[in-house]
Amino acid sequence: MAENKKLTLKDIARALNISVSTASRALKAHPDISDETIRTVKEYAEKHNYVPNALAINFRKSRTFTIGLIVPELVHHFFSTVISGAIDAAKKMGYSVLVSQSNDVLQDEITACRTMLASSVDGLLISISNETVEGNHILEFIHEGKPVIQFDKITDQLQTPKVIVDDFEGAYQAVKHLIETGYDKIAHLRGRREVKNAMERALGYEKALKDFHKEFHEDWVKECKLINEQEGYDFAKALMESQNPPNAIFCITDLVALGAINYLKEAGIKIPQEVGIMGFSNWKLAEIVNPSLSSVDQHGYQIGEKAAEMLIEKIQNQDVSSHETVELKTNLVLRESTNLSQK
Amino acid sequence: MAENKKLTLKDIARALNISVSTASRALKAHPDISDETIRTVKEYAEKHNYVPNALAINFRKSRTFTIGLIVPELVHHFFSTVISGAIDAAKKMGYSVLVSQSNDVLQDEITACRTMLASSVDGLLISISNETVEGNHILEFIHEGKPVIQFDKITDQLQTPKVIVDDFEGAYQAVKHLIETGYDKIAHLRGRREVKNAMERALGYEKALKDFHKEFHEDWVKECKLINEQEGYDFAKALMESQNPPNAIFCITDLVALGAINYLKEAGIKIPQEVGIMGFSNWKLAEIVNPSLSSVDQHGYQIGEKAAEMLIEKIQNQDVSSHETVELKTNLVLRESTNLSQK
DNA sequence: CTGTTAGCGCGTTCAT
């Protein structure tokens, strides 16, 4: 079956009647070694299909060329896109990626961190769970000299480099576009105040209204707790049935927007003529839903790429103390749920 | 900064004035060691937060408690669901998961395999790319005594255990349901003949028609090459504009079904009254699309779980030669795109 | 240019 017995340096050395260290150096073309020896050793290694024992190397150098990646949810368009970008970038730099999920449960996140630490990843990429506040489990990496980079869902409590999307600007542009295409009564289905991304989007929304001198009402801002379709539906209903219904709704997320769309369709309210709907995240569903949904694209793939690149750089420079923040720009993807042209 | 200097057995031994081997044995409560020593050592280890060096252990035992997982595409509802299941199951059994994607490109798959082999995973979970035929790169794992399990997209060319969904039965049930709810002219947008899953679904479709004595026409079976929305749209159009249009379409995948739905809506053909649409895979979009799509659920999470469990079992039993196939049942999820009740 | 030696942290004989 398994013709294991992997060839080791020792075998090569014995076969060629040289010392193990010479063999080792020859294989990496060390300048001290004569060209001839190098050739001989390399030929022999090639011929007998020598594969260095990665475990021994890892042990010796105490690093694994593996990075950890923890997200709240794996089955999620945005996060799987980020993962995809991170894996591709890591691969290019010779690293593998250990993936885990926290299910937005702090305890699971802690466990995942421990496991990653135990499997000796060289660094960590993490988007924290909703429950995470202090993050000692994450600091442990830093203590062990392993860089950590936060992305998307971050906390400023932890001094690490961060890769995020400019939520404020994304929201601002989205609302600005709504205004420019003729909507003047714009509501916002926001997320919880404790979540940074949600806060930023809400601030961008407010700023745009202010800059363009549009109405702002507390009543037009509804706080979603679960960020799901049902909430979108319910709040859209509440808004439209209120005294002073808006003519556009800017939603914290596409899923919430979907719920809003469903309500509007059910109520026979025309999209985008009577009410415009703007989502955020540009998930697959934005293309699929009917009418298709205008949304703010977050470039998940690039976030993953950038974060992985930064992390690996830090690893290679043994830099565990810097904490710059990279903010990637979003861009607006216009579809049928909002007016297209200027009014 | 980094107060590294991790505690080693040697440190403990020196501190407690015992030998390294005693310390080692005490920590795992070896029967030879006196209870008192055990207690002392454990206490000391606890107090000073001793963490065994995983790298050293891996090296010594030449295994890593890590499994590899390669899928064609990461940003894909079904595969991310499988990954989720695999990671959760692996975690329960004390394993981590290294994830990679092939993009359905053979060369990428080969690279991914090499990387995984180099990072010394203990076993491999793989859903092969469309381009994969022989799979020597996968056999290498077996040669090294590392079990491999194929799932979903598999090839019988490789003698490994497999975890798949019963595509034949799933398709059969789906078509049977269409028949039982009144459709008698059922078309099928199938996948390529070279792809096993596609073949099974097509066979299930044919068998159901035969068993219930329904019309079968070559013209009603269209082969999708790309399995995308556009093909669904185009083929649905072709079918409906033909001499003998069907009154139901069974689609190889939800995405194709989406295209078909879009065409029918555009053409003003009523779903499900005039034409019923059945998808396959039960992706997120099936719930979201309008009308929502009846589909065959593949239980991706369970596939991932089962595959990971089996793999880890094989690893633990050093079983690299068995090749049983586990076939999980699908189940039909009925929504608005098909008739509900018996006619 | 090449070989010798030592050691990474741990587990495992083999002694005692």
Added chain:
DNA sequence: ATGAACGCGCTAACAG
């Protein structure tokens, strides 16, 4: 019940 010694495979400091 405990310790000494060895080795996993590889690298690197130190000789020559």
